[in-house]
Amino acid sequence: MASIAERFGRWKRSEGARGLTLVSPPFLYAALMLAGPLAFVVLLSFWTQDYLTIQRELSLSNYITAWTEPLYRVLMLRSLTISVAVTLVTVLLAFPIAYYVSFYVRPERKALWIFLITIPFWTSYLLRVFLWKVILGYNGVLNTGLLGLGLIDEPLTFILYNANAVVITLAHAWAPFAILPIFVSLEKIDRSLLEAGRDLGEGYLATFWRVTLPLAMPGVVAAVLIVFIPTIGDYVTPALVGGPDGRMIANMIQIQFMKLNNMPLGAALSLSAMFIVGSVALVFLFLNRRFLKVRQ
Template sequence: MSSSDGAFSRWRHSEGAQGLILVSPTFLYALLLLAAPLATIVAISFWTQDYLVMIREFTLANYIRAWTEPLFQTLMLRSVVIAVIVTAATVLLAFPIAYYVSFNVRPERKALWIFLITIPFWTSYLLRVFLWKVILGYNGVLNSGLLGLGLIDEPLTFILYNANAVVITLAHAWAPFAILPIFVALEKIDRALLEAGQDLGESRFTTFLRVTLPLAMPGVVAATLIVFIPTIGDYVTPKLVGGPDGAMISNMIQLQFMKLNNGPLGAALAISGMIIVTAISLIFLWLNRRYLKVRQ
């Protein structure tokens, strides 16, 4: 056996090789089902389409139109604003729930609470959107209840088929995804650190700001990204409860691919949206690191 064969045999039985073998199937799976379609979309975004014929000639016309046309700018800005509002509302409402379960619920009952939090996962996402449509409708549950109580004289019209309905529906749909990572982060906090802070004269509020919140930031960051990234690309909810005033950039992307037969422009809009999401996410991560450094 040559020296090269011996070296390869030793490497094959090493921990690094074993780890590479274990990771390889997952890596190939991700490469085939994620990277390859993404590369295809990127390539298509630089082409043009003439009805059913794809013209494979490099052009930046799709990106120029995606970034300069007022309609696309409006939809992209609305998508970012809705996603930011949904993320902020969801995380701010999820944190107290996760905090209560972690710090106030007895250990033997925490599993029951987590079980109750995950109950919305049992129903179809589409079904939950339709239920909110019934609740927020002109003659829906909310308007009927408020009319019955005499709190309003006529049904509210600003809670359905606009951006408000999209925010409400998405915030409810993604709430469990925000609660769970925050809860996990809070569970990892050593309670002795909180007791030490109070023993040193800190109030419960200052202990929360200086100890609990910084240590829980990994969960907050995870919850923020988990909610923000898919929310900005949601097209089912805006289509069903958003109406013309609640349409987002994802609805335009679907329209370009499915109805207008302009895949290259749709691909350019999709890639542009991914660039914006990536930029906002990186800025958020940078601000979070600055916050943690200040707190240290």
């Protein structure tokens, strides 16, 4: 019969133990710097701010404020609408590009195309957003260009300092994050399946609709989630190009934390936003469950 020490010794050399030992530094770091702080934010959101001191009795008052006060409701709804719009626009624009690179570009040039697509996104995010302001402004590049071409008589004003500007800018900012997962899933599709579809008498469109698209759905779903979830927390874009009607919840969270010094309410707003995004994401995953089960 093996003693406990012997058993422990054997376990220590086992694969599981070696894996756990190896993974423990990054795991401890994430637990200390992410899981712990997140748990504290949850606790904080149930406390209340009373001028300079924090009342530590648990209460729901922050959540009641966050979910009933018109200002926060408007911001929350707008953030959600903008995020959905950004996701739709980004993924719809990205799909044809991913499709083109995967199906029409010669294999040895694919890496070059992907490189070309990712390059603009390694320049300063702040400056990219600011430059959209330059492009979309009243005297901006787009308006001067269109005026010069005689396509419009007066500058377009609906493209800066509102939600449209936020959607355009974010659709640009998230482009590679949508293109890459779709591209990867398109690359995995066995091309002989498409030939089979056509041999069996389906047209191009029908083959695309019934074979390519369902098989590409895991990539599309990943793209949607990668774009949708972080978009709701974007601060820079609404602050720079959104104007008063394009402000989003992150701008309010920043104000609560750094200007109004009401951290508990800020925490409740952050968690409410996360809750909304999380629920929408789960519903979306549920609706697409049949595509995700397919093993390729």
